[in-house]
Amino acid sequence: MNWTRWSMIGKVVLGVWMAGVLVAAFLVEKPDLGQVGRIYFFHIPVAWVTVLSFLLSSLYGIRYLVKRQRLDDHRAANAATLGIVFCLLATVTGAIFARVTWGAFWNWDPRETTIFFLLLFYAAYFALRAAVADEERRATLAAAYNILGLVVVPLLVFVAPRMAELAGLHPNELLIGGQGGMSPPVRRVFLAALAGFTGVFVWVLDLANRTARLGEALADDEEA
Amino acid sequence: MSEVTALYIVMAVALAIWLGLFAYLWALDRKVRRLEREIRREQAGHE
């Protein structure tokens, strides 16, 4: 059986898996945080995916700078596109959760600060891409900006808790700090959701990249 | 409306959204697979 067959089966499995996750997310016992805690089955995987996208986009960018293959730049842009979509989802779900749990949509706690940075970064990344006409320059500058972003992230992570201290919101850190406080069934659903969302991300990114490759193949055919 | 009923409703909505999304992704995937097959055949024909 070839790869295509295997991937088709895998995608069907993913479909069923995610359906299962969705059912379980709402039917599993009430989490410690209350019914609103169910948001975590969606908010954290989605936030994780946006971070993953950021890393992938940077890697594709670096690979472009090394190998100079246009396809890598397309891949970087695709990853960034998915990244910003998931970042918006993460920000919104996080804000909803924050409003219900702590009364305010936005608090500048460490996680919120880093997700906000990511949102700004993605917006800036696409603004840069839009402003450069030449393909090669665009790819080079986009990859360079991506690397700059990558360098800044560790510093931001170091700095973010200070912002929370300033805002005076310690309880946040306890809750967001980890998955501490999940009973085994809840944790199982959470991990399954994590895997499921990652799978969906990989599938969609793969689709976009395959489409890009088709585009390149057609362009090459025209030239030949 | 009881809490349980609300949960069922949200779950049903989420499920419906996912199934719709999955169907769309599957259709896209099929189109891309077809194009890939075509291009592979053309490139094999050239050689």
Place this chain on the structure above:
Amino acid sequence: MSELRAWLAAAGAVCAKDLRAEFRTRYALSAIGLFAITTLTVISFALGPFGLEQDLLAALLWVVLFFAAMAGLARVFVREEEAGTAPALRLAAPPGAVYLGKYLFNLALLLMLEVLIVPLFVVMMGLQVGSLGLFALVLLLGNLGLAGATTIIAAMVSQASARGALFTVLSFPLLLPLLISAIEGTRSTLAQSAAAGIWPSLQVLGAYAVAMVTVSLMLFPLVWTE
């Protein structure tokens, strides 16, 4: 060793050329100077009567500096593109030296701006500095990082369209950790605060400056060459 010296000399020459050109026209300095003074006046006028908290003043200082930087620091490469001297510069000096020269120029610009603005800010807004030495140190480290980030972005933006807005859009996310730490650090140097809390901010500011300049030196050849 002499290679390094030649390289440094080239960087110095680039910086000196820019400084000479700047003093002839005083374009950039006027732009950011007037911008900063205007902003400061507006803030003082609008918020003066409210007796602002010192913490807030520390943040405002960096807001003014940030916007002044956005107004003036992109010029360092845009001017070369507009005047058509960029290709000549590419031939005249190695990329790293060009970057260093431009970086030092931006740094000088910032320092000159602050010599003007900071005393003005202290007087007009009533900022009470506790430890003058540490206050200056935070400013210096902040400038090193600010110039570091803005110079490489200025290079990236110089060949794009919508340069001014793009420069700000690209700079802000990268400058976020710098601004946060600079404000925090400045707050620690105020008369009312314990200076001990300053150390983490200094660490971040220092790390930021080092990281930015290093990465910029590595990326600049890619950004600069056509």
